[in-house]
Amino acid sequence: MLWVDKYRPKTLDNIIVHQHIAQNLKKLVTEQDCPHLLFYGPPGSGKKTLIMALLRQMFGPTAEKVKVENKTWKVDAGSRTLDIELTTLSSTNHVELNPSDAGFQDRYIVQEIIKEMAKNRPIDTKGKKGFKVLVLNEVDKLSREAQHSLRRTMEKYSAYCRLILCCNSSSKVTEAIRSRCLNVRINAPTEEEIVKVLELIGKKEGLQLPSGFAALIAEKSNRSLRRAILSFETCRVQQYPFTSKQVISSMDWEEYVAEIASDIMKEQSPKRLFQVRGKLYELLVNCIPPEIILKRLLYELLKKLDAELKHEVCHWAAYYEHRMRLGQKAIFHIEAFVAKFMSIYKSFLIATFG
Amino acid sequence: MGKMNNLVVLSSDDEENERSLSSNRSYSKPKSRSLITRSNPNPRGAKKARISNSRSRLSKESSNVNEIGLLFDDFDEVFNGFKVSAGKRERVSGFGGSNANGLWVDKYKPRSLEELAVHKKKVEEVKAWFEERLRSSKDEFGPYVLVITGQAGVGKSATIHVIASHLGARVCEWNTPTPVIWQEHLHNSSAGITYTSKLDEFEIFVERIRKYGLIPSSSAKEPKSSKILLIDDLPMTNGKVAFGRLKKCLHLLVRSTQIPTAILLTDYGEADSADQTARCSEELKLYLESAGACKVAFNPITNNSIKKTLSRICRQERFNVTAEQIDLIANASGGDIRNAITSLQFCCLKPDPLRSLSLCDTTTTYLREKSDEISALDGEFSLKFGRDETLSLFHALGKFLHNKRETENAMALMDQDEFLLRDKFSRLPLKMDAPEKVLCQAHGQARPIADFLHENVLDFLCEEAIDDAWTMASYLSDADMLLATFRGMLTRYNEAENVLQTAAASVAVRGVLFGNSHPSPSRWHAIRRPKLWQVEQSSLCNKTEIVKRRFVGYSGLTLSDLSVVTTEYTPMLKWLGYGTSGGLETHQDLMQDNKTENNFDKMNLDDQQEIETTDDEIEDW
Numbered sequence: 025m026l027w028v029d030k031y032r033p034k035t036l037d038n039i040i041v042h043q044h045i046a047q048n049l050k051k052l053v054t055e056q057d058c059p060h061l062l063f064y065g066p067p068g069s070g071k072k073t074l075i076m077a078l079l080r081q082m083f084g085p086t087a088e089k090v091k092v093e094n095k096t097w098k099v100d101a102g103s104r105t106l107d108i109e110l111t112t113l114s115s116t117n118h119v120e121l122n123p124s125d126a127g128f129q130d131r132y133i134v135q136e137i138i139k140e141m142a143k144n145r146p147i148d149t150k151g152k153k154g155f156k157v158l159v160l161n162e163v164d165k166l167s168r169e170a171q172h173s174l175r176r177t178m179e180k181y182s183a184y185c186r187l188i189l190c191c192n193s194s195s196k197v198t199e200a201i202r203s204r205c206l207n208v209r210i211n212a213p214t215e216e217e218i219v220k221v222l223e224l225i226g227k228k229e230g231l232q233l234p235s236g237f238a239a240l241i242a243e244k245s246n247r248s249l250r251r252a253i254l255s256f257e258t259c260r261v262q263q264y265p266f267t268s269k270q271v272i273s274s275m276d277w278e279e280y281v282a283e284i285a286s287d288i289m290k291e292q293s294p295k296r297l298f299q300v301r302g303k304l305y306e307l308l309v310n311c312i313p314p315e316i317i318l319k320r321l322l323y324e325l326l327k328k329l330d331a332e333l334k335h336e337v338c339h340w341a342a343y344y345e346h347r348m349r350l351g352q353k354a355i356f357h358i359e360a361f362v363a364k365f366m367s368i369y370k371s372f373l374i375a376t377f378g
Numbered sequence: 379m380g381k382m383n384n385l386v387v388l389s390s391d392d393e394e395n396e397r398s399l400s401s402n403r404s405y406s407k408p409k410s411r412s413l414i415t416r417s418n419p420n421p422r423g424a425k426k427a428r429i430s431n432s433r434s435r436l437s438k439e440s441s442n443v444n445e446i447g448l449l450f451d452d453f454d455e456v457f458n459g460f461k462v463s464a465g466k467r468e469r470v471s472g473f474g475g476s477n478a479n480g481l482w483v484d485k486y487k488p489r490s491l492e493e494l495a496v497h498k499k500k501v502e503e504v505k506a507w508f509e510e511r512l513r514s515s516k517d518e519f520g521p522y523v524l525v526i527t528g529q530a531g532v533g534k535s536a537t538i539h540v541i542a543s544h545l546g547a548r549v550c551e552w553n554t555p556t557p558v559i560w561q562e563h564l565h566n567s568s569a570g571i572t573y574t575s576k577l578d579e580f581e582i583f584v585e586r587i588r589k590y591g592l593i594p595s596s597s598a599k600e601p602k603s604s605k606i607l608l609i610d611d612l613p614m615t616n617g618k619v620a621f622g623r624l625k626k627c628l629h630l631l632v633r634s635t636q637i638p639t640a641i642l643l644t645d646y647g648e649a650d651s652a653d654q655t656a657r658c659s660e661e662l663k664l665y666l667e668s669a670g671a672c673k674v675a676f677n678p679i680t681n682n683s684i685k686k687t688l689s690r691i692c693r694q695e696r697f698n699v700t701a702e703q704i705d706l707i708a709n710a711s712g713g714d715i716r717n718a719i720t721s722l723q724f725c726c727l728k729p730d731p732l733r734s735l736s737l738c739d740t741t742t743t744y745l746r747e748k749s750d751e752i753s754a755l756d757g758e759f760s761l762k763f764g765r766d767e768t769l770s771l772f773h774a775l776g777k778f779l780h781n782k783r784e785t786e787n788a789m790a791l792m793d794q795d796e797f798l799l800r801d802k803f804s805r806l807p808l809k810m811d812a813p814e815k816v817l818c819q820a821h822g823q824a825r826p827i828a829d830f831l832h833e834n835v836l837d838f839l840c841e842e843a844i845d846d847a848w849t850m851a852s853y854l855s856d857a858d859m860l861l862a863t864f865r866g867m868l869t870r871y872n873e874a875e876n877v878l879q880t881a882a883a884s885v886a887v888r889g890v891l892f893g894n895s896h897p898s899p900s901r902w903h904a905i906r907r908p909k910l911w912q913v914e915q916s917s918l919c920n921k922t923e924i925v926k927r928r929f930v931g932y933s934g935l936t937l938s939d940l941s942v943v944t945t946e947y948t949p950m951l952k953w954l955g956y957g958t959s960g961g962l963e964t965h966q967d968l969m970q971d972n973k974t975e976n977n978f979d980k981m982n983l984d985d986q987q988e989i990e991t992t993d994d995e996i997e998d999w
Contacts, residue, residue: 067941
């Protein structure tokens with residue numbers, strides 16, 4: 025078992041990083057009926073951990089007896105019936121799913137499947153009707169239409185079920201949904217908090233941590249706790265005992281992006297642009313999200329860039345990132361950014377060095 | 379119904395009276411005919427038999443299918459009846475001042491082998507095939523099916539008919555019945571006629587042919603062997619299942635028929651090959667061949683043959699049409715003789731065709747104020763007679779990518795312009811039609827056009843021109859944004875979608891033309907198929923793989939986000955040496971495969987054959 029899972033706090037009481045939120049959630053569930061919830065925050069901040077602990081708080085250990093179901097749903101969409109395949113994870117009291125997996129058919133998932141599940145209320149031992157919890161992941165990736173139908177579902181079935189929504193950015197969730205939920209923002213843990221967690225894990229694993237080593241990992245982790253724990257474990261495999269100057273290896277795709285960045289810096293020509301496109305394709309084939317590629321690429325480029333260009337380059341990165349969201353094929357926009365960067369950088373080089 | 383029958387009688391009366399007309403009409407082939415036994419040496423007999431058949435339709439016991447077919451015949455008769463009367467009126471009023479009655483296409487249908495405009499060798503080939511099959515006793519030769527392909531109007535069916543009459547054989551023809559429209563269906567079903575799909579009808583027909591051969595008609599006096607089955611038009615199929623049925627059906631036909639059968643398949647130009655039916659016909663052709671059918675491909679008819687035929691018609695009609703005009707018509711027809719003859723007839727309708735044409739030209743040239751009068755004249759002529767010119771997608775792409783411009787800027791033109799552009803933004807005039815027009819001719823759809831341009835455009839840039847690369851990339855990104863706007867809402871915003879498509883294509887093409895201000899020196903470039911499509915495919919594959927692995931984290935208690943799995947768990951697990959199914963390496967293998975595949979798909983602008991195959995693939999992706 026990975027350390028991330030092994031040392032994941034199982035109950036709200038055990039949570040260290042967002043202790044305050046955890047206690048509030050506990051009070052909320054024990055004292056009264058809980059409202060719909062929307063958890064949002066950067067990756068690796070502990071949203072899922074909180075949700076799981078919350079479910080356990082609500083339903084006891086049965087919440088952890090989950091089964092995976094891969095089911096094909098027949099959805100009646102006006103003139104024709106659609107077959108939508110979707111993987112769900114369910115216990116007796118809750119169902120978890122990723123509606124955005126259905127792509128542009130996510131609307132039907134939200135309308136039909138959630139409705140279907142909301143109808144089947146569980147009955148507890150005392151014969152009292154309980155309510156079901158639906159956990160929806162990546163709500164920010166849902167299409168606008170799907171979000172609108174989600175809103176209706178939330179109102180119509182609020183007597184039978186509670187929704188727990190989880191996403192990275194609340195700005196991509198419609199106002200209507202946000203106002204119907206209790207919004208819980210989960211901040212990225214600070215580096216000190218990460219260090220604390222890492223040291224705790226080190227102690228439990230019986231490892232010797234040289235001073236500053238945990239801080240090094242925390243710094244590299246970009247304030248993502250999951251990232252930190254994962255690279256901690258990798259370091260353990262790579263080299264033990266730790267040294268304080270140990271190289272924290274980054275992810276392979278990040279190295280690849282760095283390679284692309286240095287390619288771009290070395291030569292600015294259509295030919296090079298074409299080569300860069302090939303490398304970007306490689307990343308896209310491996311399903312690295314294009315937004316993350318662009319962000320990382322900008323980060324790598326900025327590292328090597330003259331200060332006076334930074335502002336302009338950031339502007340164009342933001343510009344093309346926005347268009348990428350509006351557009352359909354990410355490569356068009358990433359490439360436009362790369363071309364723009366090359367063009368800026370080349371004229372800069374000519375101006376400076378002649 | 380009674381009314382209808384009356385009309386039928388009327389039309390047949392016409393036939394009795396006007397001999398010339400009836401001979402015309404018996405040559406014409408109404409499209410809705412289901413199965414007609416037609417004997418060429420004596421067309422009228424067969425015709426009469428059929429009409430009497432339709433008269434006694436109600437009393438006669440026949441199968442449902444036949445009934446429907448005959449019903450259509452009735453419709454057809456009515457239609458023809460109208461046509462005839464219209465023709466009569468025209469003649470009375472003396473319109474056109476000629477003894478032209480009916481369409482020349484029918485009137486001058488070839489009656490002998492000499493009159494055929496098709497190349498001698500092809501005719502000979504087909505004739506030899508039929509002779510062999512007709513003469514020999516059974517089982518001596520292989521399959522009894524001949525597939526004739528060729529674009530529209532190259533004389534496929536005419537050849538069969540002429541050869542049949544030459545050999546003294548009777549042609550039995552299957553034409554796909556006209557589709558039943560909804561209102562008609564409602565009407566029929568209230569009358570108790572059940573609907574059968576056209577494919578079903580065809581299947582039944584083939585079944586019957588296979589089992590019993592052709593049903594001998596009442597007027598059959600020829601030896602039994604001299605019959606030819608002509609399948610002119612295969613039923614439309616929609617979807618894989620129906621197509622599969624058609625294929626199976628044809629396979630059985632090829633394997634077991636004992637009658638010499640000719641199947642005519644119309645080729646569509648590569649410009650139309652985005653069309654579903656065209657792809658099907660391509661596939662069918664290959665399939666039939668693999669099933670053992672003989673194949674003869676008819677080429678477009680040569681200009682000389684068309685000219686010969688046209689001047690023959692002119693002589694017979696006693697029209698003075700200049701050789702120049704015939705030349706133009708022949709050129710514009712693109713090897714389609716039916717089109718050429720109709721154009722000729724149209725041209726001859728006018729009292730003085732030449733003068734009116736030139737008049738027309740001067741007005742338009744006046745309006746356009748074009749200096750280049752000769753080219754304008756040419757353009758007008760070709761528009762008048764010809765079918766619209768079509769370009770292949772790759773031809774159009776080549777035009778856009780090579781970005782040919784005039785070398786000298788016509789300063790005179792610039793002066794007339796209202797505003798002057800900065801040097802940075804002005805470009806030399808294009809050496810082609812407006813990009814939108816080229817797009818239109820190429821039947822280009824915005825998405826593939828944008829993808830192809832994106833894939834190939836960098837090859838056409840000069841080494842130093844990174845600014846240009848950015849301009850083009852930026853325009854392409856604009857186009858992509860336009861294309862994405864109504865994604866997934868196609869049905870509701872159909873109109874808007876169309877406008878957007880056009881706009882996006884225009885932005886992409888013009889952006890590429892404008893941006894490429896320093897084209898690389900002209901040399902041979904292969905146009906590649908967008909790699910993006912493969913990338914999308916394999917990334918979709920990988921995504922489904924990854925979806926299965928999303929239980930990696932959280933010890934399977936909850937689902938992880940896809941981005942987290944790809945960016946964090948997968949690389950990490952690889953580091954840790956966990957046996958994950960498919961790390962980066964396997965995906966790279968996938969890319970390698972695609973690369974090799976790509977090499978096969980490299981296309982040449984001049985190579986039509988390859989272009990066709992890739993065109994097909996555009997649809998597949």
